[in-house]
Amino acid sequence: xxxxxxLRAPWLWxxxxxxxxxxxxxxxPVANILTASVSGDQNGWSRLLADPRGLxxxxxxxxxxxxxxxxxxLIGVPLAYVTAxxxxxxxxIIALLPLITLVIPEVISAQTWLxxxxxxxxxxxxxxxxxxxxxxxxxxFGLVTVMTFVYYTYVYIGTVAAISGFDxxxxxxxQSLGTSPARSRxxxxxxxxxxxxxxxALLVFTMVVGNFAISMILANRLPxxxxxxxxxxxxxxxxxxxxxxxFATVSVVMVMLILFLNRWIVSRGRFEIAQGxxxxxxxxxxxxxxVIGLAASFIVIVSLVPLAVIAxxxxxxxxxxxxxxxxxxxxxxxxxFINAPQPLVNSLIYAGAATLIGICFSxxxxxxxxxKRNAVTPWLDYIxxxxxxxxxxxxxxGLVVSFNSGWLPLTGTATIMVLALLVRRLPxxxxxxxxxxxxxxxxxxxxSISLGSPPLRTFFKVVxxxxxxAIASAAILTWTTSVSELSASILxxxxxxxxxxxxxxxxxxxxxxxxxxxxxxxxxxxxIIPIIVATKVFKIDVFASx
Amino acid sequence: MGIDIKNLYVNxxxxxxxxxxSLTIPExxxxxxxxxxxxxxxxxxxxxxxxxxxxxxxxxFQSQDVTRLPPHRRNIGMVFQDYALFPDKTVAExxxxxxxxxxxxxxxxxxxxxxxxxxxxLGHVMDRHPAALSGGQRQRVALARAMxxxxxxxxxxxxxxNLDAKLRIQIRETISDLQREANITTVFVTHDQEEALSxxxxxxxxxxxxxxxxxxxxxxxxxxxxxxxxDFVGAANRINVTVAEANADGTARIMLGDxxxxxxxxxxxxxxxxxxxxxPEDLRLKxxxxxxxxxxxxxxxKRQYLGGxxxxxxxxxxETLINVDSHGDDHDGFEIGTDVIATIDPSKAMVIAS
Ligand SMILES: Nc1ncnc2c1ncn2[C@@H]1O[C@H](COP(=O)(O)OP(=O)(O)OP(=O)(O)O)[C@@H](O)[C@H]1O
Ligand SMILES: [Mg+2]
Numbered sequence: 001x002x003x004x005x006x007l008r009a010p011w012l013w014x015x016x017x018x019x020x021x022x023x024x025x026x027x028x029p030v031a032n033i034l035t036a037s038v039s040g041d042q043n044g045w046s047r048l049l050a051d052p053r054g055l056x057x058x059x060x061x062x063x064x065x066x067x068x069x070x071x072x073x074l075i076g077v078p079l080a081y082v083t084a085x086x087x088x089x090x091x092x093i094i095a096l097l098p099l100i101t102l103v104i105p106e107v108i109s110a111q112t113w114l115x116x117x118x119x120x121x122x123x124x125x126x127x128x129x130x131x132x133x134x135x136x137x138x139x140x141f142g143l144v145t146v147m148t149f150v151y152y153t154y155v156y157i158g159t160v161a162a163i164s165g166f167d168x169x170x171x172x173x174x175q176s177l178g179t180s181p182a183r184s185r186x187x188x189x190x191x192x193x194x195x196x197x198x199x200x201a202l203l204v205f206t207m208v209v210g211n212f213a214i215s216m217i218l219a220n221r222l223p224x225x226x227x228x229x230x231x232x233x234x235x236x237x238x239x240x241x242x243x244x245x246x247f248a249t250v251s252v253v254m255v256m257l258i259l260f261l262n263r264w265i266v267s268r269g270r271f272e273i274a275q276g277x278x279x280x281x282x283x284x285x286x287x288x289x290x291v292i293g294l295a296a297s298f299i300v301i302v303s304l305v306p307l308a309v310i311a312x313x314x315x316x317x318x319x320x321x322x323x324x325x326x327x328x329x330x331x332x333x334x335x336x337f338i339n340a341p342q343p344l345v346n347s348l349i350y351a352g353a354a355t356l357i358g359i360c361f362s363x364x365x366x367x368x369x370x371x372k373r374n375a376v377t378p379w380l381d382y383i384x385x386x387x388x389x390x391x392x393x394x395x396x397x398g399l400v401v402s403f404n405s406g407w408l409p410l411t412g413t414a415t416i417m418v419l420a421l422l423v424r425r426l427p428x429x430x431x432x433x434x435x436x437x438x439x440x441x442x443x444x445x446x447x448s449i450s451l452g453s454p455p456l457r458t459f460f461k462v463v464x465x466x467x468x469x470a471i472a473s474a475a476i477l478t479w480t481t482s483v484s485e486l487s488a489s490i491l492x493x494x495x496x497x498x499x500x501x502x503x504x505x506x507x508x509x510x511x512x513x514x515x516x517x518x519x520x521x522x523x524x525x526x527x528i529i530p531i532i533v534a535t536k537v538f539k540i541d542v543f544a545s546x
Numbered sequence: 547m548g549i550d551i552k553n554l555y556v557n558x559x560x561x562x563x564x565x566x567x568s569l570t571i572p573e574x575x576x577x578x579x580x581x582x583x584x585x586x587x588x589x590x591x592x593x594x595x596x597x598x599x600x601x602x603x604x605x606x607f608q609s610q611d612v613t614r615l616p617p618h619r620r621n622i623g624m625v626f627q628d629y630a631l632f633p634d635k636t637v638a639e640x641x642x643x644x645x646x647x648x649x650x651x652x653x654x655x656x657x658x659x660x661x662x663x664x665x666x667x668l669g670h671v672m673d674r675h676p677a678a679l680s681g682g683q684r685q686r687v688a689l690a691r692a693m694x695x696x697x698x699x700x701x702x703x704x705x706x707x708n709l710d711a712k713l714r715i716q717i718r719e720t721i722s723d724l725q726r727e728a729n730i731t732t733v734f735v736t737h738d739q740e741e742a743l744s745x746x747x748x749x750x751x752x753x754x755x756x757x758x759x760x761x762x763x764x765x766x767x768x769x770x771x772x773x774x775x776x777d778f779v780g781a782a783n784r785i786n787v788t789v790a791e792a793n794a795d796g797t798a799r800i801m802l803g804d805x806x807x808x809x810x811x812x813x814x815x816x817x818x819x820x821x822x823x824x825x826p827e828d829l830r831l832k833x834x835x836x837x838x839x840x841x842x843x844x845x846x847x848k849r850q851y852l853g854g855x856x857x858x859x860x861x862x863x864x865e866t867l868i869n870v871d872s873h874g875d876d877h878d879g880f881e882i883g884t885d886v887i888a889t890i891d892p893s894k895a896m897v898i899a900s
C-alpha cells in the first residue's frame with residue numbers, strides 16, 4: 001500500500017531508481033540468458049542432448065564438485081575441531097587461514113601449483129631426478145588437489161564458528177548421564193554443528209561448479225561445465241548466443257537448487273544452535289600434540305605454497321616458457337611497472353570504481369530495505385541477491401549478450417568492466433550493510449528527526465557514521481575480491497582493458513610463468529596492502545563482517 | 547502549548563489500534579498515558595510525534611493542525627526507553643545536535659549545551675561518549691538533548707523502565723523538576739502506576755485503544771469509574787453484588803450473607819447489580835464478635851508479613867477470597883484460621899456498574 005505521505009518523502013523515489021538500475025543490470029541480463037537458449041530457429045536444449053561432450057561436462061562438474069566437497073570436509077572439519085578445542089604448538093599460524101583464502105586469487109593458486117607439480121614443475125623435476133614419476137597434474141588429479149586447498153577454508157571457518165558457539169555444558173550434561181566423553185561428543189555436539197558443516201559444504205559445492213580459473217588452467221582436455229560454457233561463449237562470438245546460454249542456464253539452475261537446499265538447512269539449524277558457554281581450548285602435549293601440530297602446520301604451509309613460489313618466480317630469469325631457477329633478475333618486475341603497466345592501472349581503476357559505487361549503492365539500498373520498507377523494497381532485496389546464483393562466467397555472458405549492441409551498447413567500454421565487478425560482488429556488500437543496519441535501533445533515527453533533522457539529513461548525519469566501520473571493512477573485502485575477479489571480466493574485456501588477473505591468466509595460457517609471477521606478485525600486493533593499512537593504521541576489523 | 551486530539555483513528559494493516567480517541571491536554575500539563583502492554587500507548591505517542599500517520603482524525607498543537615506535518619517540523623522533544631543516544635558522538639555533540647539542525651553553532655550554542663548539561667548534573671562528562679556513561683547518566687543526557695531545543699511538547703515513552711528502582715526515583719525527580727521549570731506540555735507513557743500517580747498532573751488510563759478514564763491522580767485512584775481502572779490503578783477487591791437498598795444520601799446497602807456493608811453508590815437508573823470495589827489497604831480487621839453485623843465476615847487463610855504491613859487473604863462465607871492489607875501496631879496479629887471481620891469506611895467502598 002502506498003500512502004500519500006510516502007510520495008513526499010524521498011525514499012520511494014530512491015527505491016524506484018534503485019529498482020530500475022537492478023532491473024537493467026541484473027534482471028535483464030539474466031532474462032536474456034534464460035530466453036536465448038531457445039531463441040530463433042535453434043533450440044540449445046535439443047543440441048545439448050545430442051552433444052555427448054556437453055553432457056559429460058555437466059556430469060564431470062557434478063562429480064568434481066562432490067569429490068572436492070568431500071575432501072574439503074575431511075580436511076576442514078578435523079582442523080576446525082582441533083583448533084577450537086585444543087591448544088598446541090603452531091596453532092597461531094592457523095589463524096592466518098581466512099586471510100589466505102581471501103587474498104590469493106584462484107588464478108594464482110592454479111598457476112603456482114602448476115609451477116610446483118606441472119610437467120615442468122619444481123617438485124616434478126626433483127622427483128623425476130630421483131626416479132619417481134608423478135601422474136600428470138592436468139585433469140582430475142590437479143583439479144581436486146588445487147580446489148581442495150583453495151576451498152577447504154570455507155568449511156574450516158564455518159565449522160570453527162559453530163563449535164565455538166556450541167554450549168559445552170550440553171556435552172558435560174551428557175557425560176554426567178554416563179556416556180563416555182567421545183560418545184557424548186558424537187551424540188550431542190555433532191547434531192548441533194552439522195547444519196553449519198552442511199551449509200559450508202554446499203557453499204563449496206556451488207563454488208566448484210562455478211569455478212572458472214582453476215578449471216580453465218588445469219582441466220586440459222577434460223570437459224567441465226564452466227569450461228565448455230566459456231568456450232561456447234568464445235566460439236559463438238557475435239553469432240546467436242544459443243549454446244552458451246543453454247550451459248549458463250544449467251549452471252544457474254544447479255546453483256539455485258543448492259542455494260535453496262542451503263537456506264533450508266540453515267533455517268532448520270537456527271533452532272538447534274544453543275547459545276551458551278563455548279569450551280575453552282585445552283592444551284595438548286606429548287606425541288599427540290606433536291602429531292596434531294605437525295598435521296595442522298602441514299596443511300597451512302601447503303596453503304601458503306603459492307605465495308612462496310610466486311615470490312621466487314617473479315625474480316627468476318626465464319627464456320620463453322623455460323624457467324632458469326636459481327638465476328635472479330628484475331626484468332619481470334620492470335615489465336609490470338614500466339613496459340606494460342596498463343593491466344595494473346586498469347585493475348586499480350576498475351576495482352576502485354566498482355568498490356566505491358558498490359558500497360554506496362549497498363549502503364543506500366540496504367537502508368531502504370531495512371529501515372524504509374515500502375512496496376518496492378522487498379524486490380530490491382530479492383533482485384540484489386540474484387548474483388549469488390550466477391557464476392562469473394554466467395554473469396559475463398549475460399552482460400555481453402545484453403549490452404553488446406542494441407539500446408545500450410557497452411561492449412569495449414570501461415563501464416562494462418566496472419559493471420561486471422560491481423554486480424558480481426554486490427551481494428557481499430549488501431549482506432554486510434544489512435547486518436549492521438539491523439543493529440541500529442529505529443529510535444536513534446527517530447531521535448534525530450524529533451530534534452528537527454529531516455530524514456535525508458538524518459541518514460547522512462546519524463545512520464551513515466554509525467555504519468562507518470562496517471562500511472570500511474566491506475569496502476576492503478569488496479576491493480580484494482574485485483581485484484581478483486576473473487571469470488566475468490574475461491568475457492567482457494576487450495583489447496587494452498586487461499586487468500592484472502586477466503593478464504596473469506593469459507600469460508599462464510602462453511606458458512610465460514615468470515611474467516605471470518611478476519604480475520601475480522603485484523596483484524597480491526594490491527590486495528594485501530589495503531588490508532594491512534586498514535588493520536594497522538585505521539584499526540578496522542576487516543574480517544568482522546565475514 | 548496545549549495538545550488537542552480529535553476523533554483519532556490509527557490502524558496497522560487494517561486493524562484499528564486507536565479508535566475514535568479524543569483528548570485534550572492543557573498547556574504546561576504533565577500528562578501520563580497509563581495502560582497495560584499492547585493497549586496503544588506507544589502508538590498514540592508516536593502519532594502525536596508524527597512517526598505514525600493517523601488514518602482519520604486530527605491533532606492540534608494549540609490551534610495549529612499538525613496532523614500532516616512531518617515529525618522534524620513539529621518542534622517536539624522526545625525521550626526514548628533505550629535512550630537512543632548517537633553512539634559515535636560525544637555527550638556535548640549529542641546535546642548540540644538539535645541546535646545544529648536549527649542552524650545554531652559556535653560559542654553561543656555551546657553555552658546552551660553546557661548550561662543544559664549542568665542542569666541535569668552532567669557538566670563533567672561533556673566530552674565522553676555514551677558508551678562510557680551509566681544508564682542513569684545516559685537518560686539524563688537524552689533528557690538534556692530533548693530539552694535544550696526548547697520544544698513545544700515533550701514526549702517520553704517509558705523513559706525509566708531500563709533503570710533500576712533507586713535510579714528510577716532519582717530520574718523521576720529530575721524529569722518533574724525540568725518539566726515544572728520549563729512549564730512544558732508533556733506526554734509521558736508508562737505502565738507503572740506508581741510512576742503515573744507520583745508524577746502526573748493528569749492521567750489517561752488506556753484500554754484497547756481508548757482512554758477509559760481521564761483525571762487527576764487522586765480522582766483515578768479514589769474514584770475509578772470502571773472495574774478495569776480500579777484494577778489497573780492500585781489493587782482492588784472486586785465482588786459481584788446486588789444492592790439491597792439504595793439510600794437517598796448516595797450510599798448503597800449491600801448484604802453479604804448475614805452481614806451488611808455500606809458503600810458509595812454509582813449505579814444509575816433501576817439497575818441493582820454491580821461490582822463492589824474495595825482497596826486492600828482501606829479494609830480494617832477486627833476480631834469477630836457475635837454482636838457486630840457491619841462488615842465482611844471472613845476467616846484468615848493466608849498471611850504474609852511484609853515489614854511495614856501484613857497482607858492477609860480472607861475467605862468469605864461463600865469462599866470468595868479477598869485481600870486485606872493491615873497497617874499500624876501489631877498488624878500481623880491475626881493467626882491463620884482466625885474468624886475476623888473486615889470493615890471499611892463507606893466513602894472508600896463503592897459499587898459500580900458491571
Ligand atoms: N508496526 C506495527 N505493525 C503492526 N502492529 C503493530 C505495530 N506496532 C504496534 N502494533 C500493535 O498495535 C498495538 C498497540 O501497540 P503499542 O506499541 O502502541 O502498545 P503499548 O501500549 O505501547 O504497549 P507496551 O506497553 O508493551 O509498550 C499492539 O497490539 C501491537 O501489537
Ligand atoms: Mg510501548
